[in-house]
Amino acid sequence: MKAYYICLGWLMAGLAMAEDIPSGPEVGKAAPGLEVSDLAGAHKGKKVDYVKVRKGEPTIYVLLGDDGWNRPTARYLRMLDDSITKQNAGAYLVVVRLTEDKERAAMVLPRAHAALRLTSTAFTLYPGAATGPDDWSINDRAFVTTVVCVKGKVAATFADQSLDEARAPAIFNALKKAMK
Template sequence: MKAFSMLVLLTAAAACQADVESGPKAGEKVGEVKVTVVVGEKEGKEIDFAAERKDEPTVYLFVNAEKFGRPAFRFLKKLDEKIGDAADKAEVVAVWVGDAAKSKEYLERAKGSLKFGKTALTVFDGVGPNGWGINADAHVTAVVVVKGKVVKSFAFVSLNEKDEEAVTAELTKAIKK
């Protein structure tokens, strides 16, 4: 009986973790994303990527710095490789949320091995920008944006490189509309 009770508790805990919601709702206009660029074209500058990217297809990734690891890295790497297939001007803006100073230090140390072609690596001090509804329980929140509006938000509590397929499929579908 104890084993059955433990199994029920573990199943319930897994189900609760899988139901995390994070990010703005589909159809919402994107708000300000003022971040500091650590790796990318605008390195060292604080910019608002929503204003910078305007109508261009963009996937914003809000990476929980405390929960970042190899699976999340593989997801980012695969997304960076595939995003250009959706549209030439499509890009990824990866925002490390949490302690910006620690995240900046980490990204600066790791930038030699984090070779991305279409991804800016940035930091934000806190859970996420106002109005974005980023849930601290999500390891990564992916927000697909086309023409300045949210297409879909994905909240991942665990992920791997295969999760890139759902994100790029939503981006491709929205671009074709």
């Protein structure tokens, strides 16, 4: 009987961890502006609003807080980049680092971009608060928020407290669905 309650406790804990976390702009609405410093990407060395620059082209934004910057997330980013490069002509991945330690991030991000050998991805740094832009509604419980935008509108949002490359197929399904 004791084992039953232990298993039930683990099951309940797992369900609590799997709860949906709302994070990101509202689906169906126009993507809000996102001015960032491009550290490694198409506009390297410039401050740019990627939502304006992409002009409605399919774009996946990945907003990473300090807790989301780790090896499993790097594998996730690599898989997204590989898939965009191979399958989705015109799509682009914009990784937005949200942190208080901007100096360190500015040093690390270009090296990480080069080490991962990303070709369809920009590594950027948000210059404001580590909570991200207010109109992007980033939930601080989500270590990683992924936002799929097509034709200037938010098509899907995904919020994770931990993730790896297994999450990437859901992102591409959302991208393909939105591009139809």
